[in-house]
Amino acid sequence: MSSANPPPVSPLAPKTQPDLPPVAGVRLATAQAGIRYSGRTDVLYVGLEAGTVPAGVFTRSKCPSAPVDWCREALTSGAARALVVNSGNANAFTGQRGRDAVALTARIAARAAACAETDVFVASTGVIGEPLDAGKFEGVLADCAARAVDSPAAWAEAAQAIMTTDTFPKRATRRAEIDGKAVTINGIAKGAGMIAPDMATMLAFVFTDAALPQPVLQALLAEGADRSFNCVTVDGDTSTSDTLMLFATGKAGNAAIADATDPRLAGFKAALDDLLTELAQLVAKDGEGARKFVTVEVTGAESDRSAHRIAMSIANSPLVKTAVAGEDANWGRVVMAVGKAGEPADRDRLAIWFGDVRVAVSGARDPDYSEDAASAVMREQDIRVRVDLGLGEGRARVWTCDLTKAYIEINGDYRS
Amino acid sequence: MSSANPPPVSPLAPKTQPDLPPVAGVRLATAQAGIRYSGRTDVLYVGLEAGTVPAGVFTRSKCPSAPVDWCREALTSGAARALVVNSGNANAFTGQRGRDAVALTARIAARAAACAETDVFVASTGVIGEPLDAGKFEGVLADCAARAVDSPAAWAEAAQAIMTTDTFPKRATRRAEIDGKAVTINGIAKGAGMIAPDMATMLAFVFTDAALPQPVLQALLAEGADRSFNCVTVDGDTSTSDTLMLFATGKAGNAAIADATDPRLAGFKAALDDLLTELAQLVAKDGEGARKFVTVEVTGAESDRSAHRIAMSIANSPLVKTAVAGEDANWGRVVMAVGKAGEPADRDRLAIWFGDVRVAVSGARDPDYSEDAASAVMREQDIRVRVDLGLGEGRARVWTCDLTKAYIEINGDYRS
Structure with missing residues (x-):
């Protein structure tokens, strides 16, 4: 990890950097x-x-x-x-x-x-x-x-x-x-x-x-x-x-x-x-190897704390993150991540959106599901995944990035 | 995911398969x-x-x-x-x-x-x-x-x-x-x-x-x-x-x-x-993309249950798994994974081994640490990571594989 060979700047980097004013003291x-x-x-x-x-x-x-x-x-x-x-x-x-x-x-x-x-x-x-x-x-x-x-x-x-x-x-x-x-x-x-x-x-x-x-x-x-x-x-x-x-x-x-x-x-x-x-x-x-920025929103949980845990389970799932990297509207993996969070969830009340496209509702694929519409969302650079649990008023929002081969390269392919 | 293009057999596959005898009934x-x-x-x-x-x-x-x-x-x-x-x-x-x-x-x-x-x-x-x-x-x-x-x-x-x-x-x-x-x-x-x-x-x-x-x-x-x-x-x-x-x-x-x-x-x-x-x-x-089989042993924990949680924290850490893939004796990441498990641990009592090579002891790098010896262990196909917490009698052993670019390819690079 020497400065002689700096990694390329993340495609998610801000286009401009703010000038910081003085803070007295x-x-x-x-x-x-x-x-x-x-x-x-x-x-x-x-x-x-x-x-x-x-x-x-x-x-x-x-x-x-x-x-x-x-x-x-x-x-x-x-x-x-x-x-x-x-x-x-x-x-x-x-x-x-x-x-x-x-x-x-x-x-x-x-x-x-x-x-x-x-x-x-x-x-x-x-x-x-x-x-x-x-x-x-x-x-x-x-x-x-x-x-x-x-x-x-x-x-x-x-x-x-x-x-x-x-x-x-x-x-x-x-x-x-x-x-x-x-x-x-x-x-x-x-x-x-x-x-x-x-x-x-x-x-x-x-x-x-x-x-x-x-x-x-x-x-x-x-x-x-x-x-x-x-x-x-x-x-x-x-x-x-x-x-x-x-x-x-x-x-x-x-x-x-x-x-x-x-x-x-x-x-x-x-x-x-x-x-x-x-x-x-x-x-x-600036997540290592990140190409996409992901916002995970969970609503309808039993509590805010429960919503946060479910949102983190989704945001930390390697399978969800590789699906985002692959531009795959793979909502089955979101179901998996909800299920493994260990928090109250009822499969038959779950609804899932990618962007504004509802892909699943009431425990099954949305009857109006459009693969094309969902895929178009996944090609964006900013991806919003939303899950409604249909149980209560708890909500949370967390942020992550996708999981790409560059993460593996940075962390495993060579000695730092 | 069609049978026309099967993935290569894992290098960790057994060399021979047993014949199974009849089970009456x-x-x-x-x-x-x-x-x-x-x-x-x-x-x-x-x-x-x-x-x-x-x-x-x-x-x-x-x-x-x-x-x-x-x-x-x-x-x-x-x-x-x-x-x-x-x-x-x-x-x-x-x-x-x-x-x-x-x-x-x-x-x-x-x-x-x-x-x-x-x-x-x-x-x-x-x-x-x-x-x-x-x-x-x-x-x-x-x-x-x-x-x-x-x-x-x-x-x-x-x-x-x-x-x-x-x-x-x-x-x-x-x-x-x-x-x-x-x-x-x-x-x-x-x-x-x-x-x-x-x-x-x-x-x-x-x-x-x-x-x-x-x-x-x-x-x-x-x-x-x-x-x-x-x-x-x-x-x-x-x-x-x-x-x-x-x-x-x-x-x-x-x-x-x-x-x-x-x-x-x-x-x-x-x-x-x-x-x-x-x-x-x-x-x-047969873990997706696996090239190395990893055994994680934790001893000296406050309880078997605590040892198991710490072992799973190590075995699930993307940074530990990419280090194994990169054949990097990166024990700092093992410390990180112990720390994040949320279980009782005292940094100053920790000892860590890769194979039989002790790399850290009493909260610091082993004074006799040999990078060559540790690196030789990491080049093996079967890797044993051992952590002793120095707190009690709790112990656990779990198994995992390394995290390679092939995992990302399998899970993200193309639609299945």
Whole structure:
């Protein structure tokens, strides 16, 4: 996996990339620390002004990486002054040496940012099991702190530096108002299928100038993650290092709001959810080998939770995903995936659509089924699969991509 | 998916096929009913003498096929006189027409076998969602009943007739003693990855001349299935039609045994488990596109159940399976799969082996790790992955195959 031979950009990549405006209190710089790659940036430093509040959502893996352990602990301090992200090495399953490497990274960054080590957040993405030589950050981070700026170019470079097998950088921006005050939200993400070849990890970092106390920020982020990143899958494989963080500098000077359900946060919440959804969809669109973007909608389930499980069963099914790759309106595989989800479902009430074409209803093929119409839907680049269970009001929507031979090539045909 | 262009036989196919001896009370015949295929047999009829006791284990899918519903109901009668299996159409998700088709099949078979309809068992494998024209069995089954014999050739033809995308027929035989009386167990199976392209289903049928009451037979089969078919996975996709049945004719004349835990059944139980395991492994070895057979062993888990879940998480991981295909000793992906299983695991106690080469220990790469030694293991055709969790006494062993580009080709690149 060298930069000398980059993979072709996903056909699902956005045609244009947004310019990210400044977020007051946030400055960024990137550098080449030579962790694993050569000839490209592999470290991102983000300086955060005093008063910045962090929130985070992390992998549910029982074997989390050392940086994930560190961030969970650091969150308890309630303050953030610096974020360091490296690509090329995940520092996962690296034992005591891994813990030492994170501590050293935090020490170097704390010196650069003139802050406490517990105010430093660290994320790593790349190979699992290789020791990370954090000594390479010595000098690099101090230089980054001196150079850090808030230009659109700096945001663009930040999104680039955290890529591993991603074929395009992922960034998004939104504006909202909190009680009449304008606030900005910027986000960057990386991930080419929850898990990339050796290159574990989905990472996303969101920054806002809104002033919000930590419990509110954490609640908004957790809810937003449930509706965005937790609704995206490429291969069902959960990284040891998945990290989603939100930093709020408070520089917008909006009124203090102590409750995440305060109606004055409605606009901010909608903008945050929207940004998280955009980033999550970009990850699915850069799924390894992806040629089609798939939206799976489940309605009529006994509960939202049940609908989500059924939607994920469909979105993770290799047979559904290969059928999409083959442009095959193979609704029998959707039935199979509903059936295996283990959730309440009644075969005789099921209805299934590809796009707007209903292919099955009441436990059998739709009497008006048109193979031509269904096939035309499958030839599109964006595919919508909808299942109605006819049982209740539960609904869910998740996103994935198709499963192509390129996924196998990327993950199996050669050593990375 | 026509017989004109058969796929190449799996490199994992057994070099020789066993001749199956007669099982007293069992006679078989196959025919071409023209359900979907042309130029090949697609229906198996098995006549069972009066007194035959059935047992069955079926898919856990919430959307089972019409034949699975029928068999579950028919089992309550406690008697079996005929089994009809067709390939080419799964009669799944076919609504009332599907139920009617099974009822008609049973009526035709009952006439042919001169028995009650509730003594007829039916299994179908093939396309989901297409109506099955059971009228095609008219005449065919009566002719089969007249021709049915117990020769090795008839057993071989039986294993052939139930194939869909299988690249080789699957049959096995064992002998055992019950309280001094010799008994025979024959089994046939089909399945090329739990689910074949459109061609859903793993089916297996086992026949013995042992005399065993229904509750004993059912208990032995359920236990055996847990140690064999429930330990095999190709793609994690569960068919709507998975069916494993055991028929005992009682012709061996062994002593009546009323309890499945009776020590006099130890030999029979071992032989049955062994046969079921052989058939289950043959299914994994015919996994779509498979080039390598993989045994995943988990030890040191908190419980056997926990060990089984972790083993299945590893065996179902697309990233582990593509690594095996790529002959890559990528133990980081094994860590990932352990972590995502959601079961108790402590990163710092994990040890991982490929074959006999320990690659990781105590939460980090083995200090004596040899890439050459690990790579040599990965070039073998049979790959053993072992994980020790260091937590307790729970253990499990499951089987799978690698994930290759041929899987994608079979399932996505062309319409079946």
